Amino acid sequence: MTLEHDSVLLLGYLFALLQGLGLLAALHAVMKVRTAQGALAWAIALVFMPALTLLPYLVFGRNRFDSYVRSRREADVAMQQALQAKDWRPWVEKARTAEMAGEVDRVKAVTRLAHMPLLAHNHVRLLVNGEATFAAIFKAIAGARKVVLVQFFIVHDDELGRRLQQLLLERAAAGVAVYLLFDSVGSHALPKAYTETLRAGGVKVHAFASRRGLRNRYQLNFRNHRKIVVVDGRLGYVGGHNVGDEYLGLKPPLAPWRDTHIEVSGPVLTSLQESFAEDWFWATREVPPLLLAEQYAEDGMLCQLLTSGPADAQETCSLFFVTLINAARRRVWITSPYFVPDEAVLAAMRLAVLRGVEVRVLLPSRPDHRVVYAASNQYAEDAVRAGICIYRYQPGFVHQKVVLVDDDMTAIGSANLDNRSFRLNFEVMLLTIDSALAEQVEQMLLADFEQSLEQTAAGSKVNGLQRLVRRLARLLSPVL
Incomplete structure (x- = not known):
């Protein structure tokens, strides 16, 4: 007893x-x-x-990331010293000239959010789907002569991953300085042999991990979701693709895979390289070599790079979407694999509808993460009732992160319409102001909409159990 x-x-x-x-x-x-x-x-x-x-x-x-904040400040100081020695900023100052244009007032808040300058004289090429994206990236890397910077959230040891591995080894053997950064959680399945082979061949390889310091050793949030490639300071790539056969549409049941990347040249590559350097410095406490092209074109479009992350003083990514939606006068079309917006973004969409703006959102018709998909379905149903047009892509999984505003502004990068991108991940988006590129993006999205079904209030009827699952998933949306 x-x-x-x-x-x-x-x-x-x-x-x-x-x-x-x-x-x-x-x-x-x-x-x-x-x-x-x-x-x-x-x-x-x-x-x-x-x-x-x-x-x-x-x-x-746990949402503290003090170690990263301190490291980022250290990186800023070290990088500024390195950039001054390379006569970096004069190029940036020369490219600022178009900032005084009146049309730029619409995105002034983005420039202040970004802490990077709005730059002129850039050229951007749209890369639709994985074949075009990796053909362009691999061609650029194969022609590298000095420095290759590569960063992805996910790198797989599959056919595409091994093609990248072999190409990086070839460039390193030719005397090119090659750097590869991947996320430690996103690439958790990457075998050690893959990175050891690269290191043995002269490639500098590191994983981005947020577990720096005893207090953060259990922290799995704050993933680095950016996808950046820069070759010799003359060509850059940013978008939604990671390195894996599924991004070429080779893996059912999500195949065919729908994604978008862009190729960039011009002064904005200074910003893209600085973003890579900040993340590399966090992983290694070293500053990688940063290059300027010998000359830039005298014409070209305005580009604004925006990087965001959990160490930002403000909700940079969420405010970026709010700013673009509020800037729309006629239309705003957005594509995202996930639709779990916060109240600020959702309110901006509703207000846009009320002032007569056409708001379209293109989403997948099949899930890759079931809880997120359930929450996304509930938000989509509410959005339809508010007058937001929701389209469901039918052929396969849509993973692209694209925004089209009116007839002149586009944004393409890595950020999704969900809380993880808004507050937990490190993301990158490239905003462009150019009517010709906007027309290309419009034609691309129109082709996507033609292969989609518009969601209607009548077609959103679900049974009681499904309704309960959606509501419960929505409750979890702040921490998804």
Whole structure:
């Protein structure tokens, strides 16, 4: 009887300890989680279900990233010293000339958010789908003479991944300085032999990890979702593709894979290289070589690179989308694999509809992450009721991240319409102001819409269980 009494007493103490830790974690969430919705979701779960949510909160919920903030400041100082020695900024200053144009007032907030200049005299080529994207990237790398900078969220050891590996080894053997940065979680399946082969061949390889320091050792959030390639400071690539056979549409059930990348040349490559350098410095505490082209064209379009991440003082990525939506006078078309917008973005869309702007959102018709897809379905249903046009791409999975505003502005990069891109991931988007490119993007998206079905309120009817699953998934949206 004494043993049984002691066991009950011990269980009581353990329960009280667990409940106390849950309360402390809930208080921490209230104080530290950036958004009210996220703080509320975590706090309620931690108070009422501490046994189930304490460990997930340690892994996913902590929103402190002090180590990265300190490292980024160190990187800024080191990079500025390196850039001054390379006579870097005069090129940037020369390319600022178009900033005084009146049309740029529409995106002035983006420039202030970006902490990078709006630059003229750039050229951009649209790359539709994986074949065009990797043909262009591999051709550029094969012609590299000095420096190759490569960054992807995911690198697979499959046919496409091995093609990249072989190409990087060939360039390194030819005396080119080759750098490869990949995300440690996104590329968790990449075997050690893949990177060891590259290092043995002279390629500098590192994984981006947010677990720097004891306090962050359990932190799996804050993934580096950027996709950047820069060759000799003369050609750059940014968009939605990662390195894997599925991005060529070779893996069912999501095939064919629909994605978009762009090729960039011009002064904006200074910004693209600085973004890579910041991430490389975080991983290695070294600044990679940064190059300027010998000359730039006298004509070309305005480009603004925007990088965002959890260490930003403001909600950079979310505000970027809000700014573009608010700038729309006639239309704003957006494509994203996920549609879990925050209140600010959703409100901007609704207001755009009320002032007569055509708001279209192109989404997948099949899931790659079921919980996110369920939440996305609920948001899409609500959006349709608000007058937002939702289209579901039918042939395969749509993964592109593209924004078209009116007849002159486009944005293409890595950011999705979800909380992870808005607040947890490191993202990159390239904003362009050019009517010719906007027309090309329009034709590309019109072809996508022709292969899509518009979602209607009548067609959104689901049974009670599906409705419950969607509502529960939506509750989790602040922490997805």
